[in-house]
Amino acid sequence: MRRNHEALPAAASEELTLALADACADPLGATSPYGEDDKYVRMIVGSHVFAVLLIGHTLRSSTVLQVTYLG
Secondary structure, three states: OHHHHHHOOHHHHHHHHHHHHHHHHOOOOOOEEOOOOOOOEEEEEOOOEEEEEEEEOOOOEEEEEEEEEOO
16 A cells, blocks of 8 residues: 555645545544445545545454545
């Protein structure tokens, strides 16, 4: 993830960083369901980036599965 994150333009990188921080603080409130709302696979949709996260409620973790730069 680090290599991909550093490759993003500054505005997209900042947007993703802030969105991930929000998702760490409030995983369900700061993200949207990805398909069926199972409370585990969630997405961040911004103006520059789209990310899919796997939320681990028991261990309070978030794993980034995909990041797409939208331009």
